[in-house]
Amino acid sequence: MATFFQQSLFVLLLLHAHQVVSSTPDHHGLIRTLNFSLFQQQVPNKTAFIVLTGVTGVGVSLTTAPFGTIYLANDRLTAESNASSETLGTVQVAFLTSSMDGLQTMLFANFILKTKDREGSISVFGGVKNTEPSPVQVLGGTGDFMHVQGYATCLPVVQVDAGVVFPYEFFLSWPPIRKR
Template identity: 45%
Template sequence: MAAAGSSKTANLLLCLTMISFVQLAQSSPSGDKGIKGFHGKKLSFTLYQQETINKTSYMVVGGVAGAGVSETTTPFGTVYVFRDDLTVRAERSSRVAGVVEGTSVTTSFDGLRSLSLGKITLDHRGHRGSVSVLGGTHNTRPSDCPVVGGTGDFGYAVGYVRTSPVNLRARGSSVTFKVEFHLYWPPYAHYAPTSKH
């Protein structure tokens, strides 16, 4: 009787080991090179942030030292708030796919670096929800902000959002930023690449 019980236990352990092995093999990223859509594993897409100074974005606290206010710099300690549309192309007239709202605080004396946080609400490619980000940004170079939360179709997502300026000099009072989303879900979450910028 004891031998039969240990045999059943051994078979159960073998079966569980095989299931774990199959799941691990299925979660390997090698078979998914180049996937650019939502497959329950990862999602990559690009939108464009359309910012208009003193209309969709405002400096609410002036900084105290360092660089002055220019198209690319703000003094150390400047607090900036924004609520900008996200469009599918760089042109302002293209379809709106979401909105990004948040704040940034200038954290370098050269006026180029900030600590930024934002909530990005999306309705794009049949997916609805929001992504929250928190991290450092650079005004003139690409910057990666880690994803720290999500809702709706983006619940449990991890990864990063890369922002980079499309035009460094504002046309009138308008500036456009390229926003690249790199999102991952379990079991692929642990394959999310780390930032290189």
């Protein structure tokens, strides 16, 4: 049977362990979140092209490319889907076709934002189904997006005039930072 001293020691250790793993969300007691949309304006130019055409599978179209195709772009990001809307930054992106039917792609992207409210970058990676909304993981960020967590949803591409638009929806949060 445990003595009063042993029981008290156990309770103290339990309380201490709880203090070590718990933290305050931030200096205001809140977890910061941010949700927004960006639109990649893709028009034929010298900063958007197929680097390597895949070896087998379907042909190149708006939503497909042969297996193994590598596509690179450095495109303008806008606040709305129309090309004349406000520019919020640029995106450096690589797509790698990862399925034989050409409908699945690995996405590697760095969104570089410079607005009146925020400046920094957000890096994402993940598998995308080209014809349906697909979540990709946010790997991290710089500047105002330092320590960011969350995901972005890649929405199906939309053809507009001479180019296409890649819509993205971001769902971001910052982890609680413990003040010392």
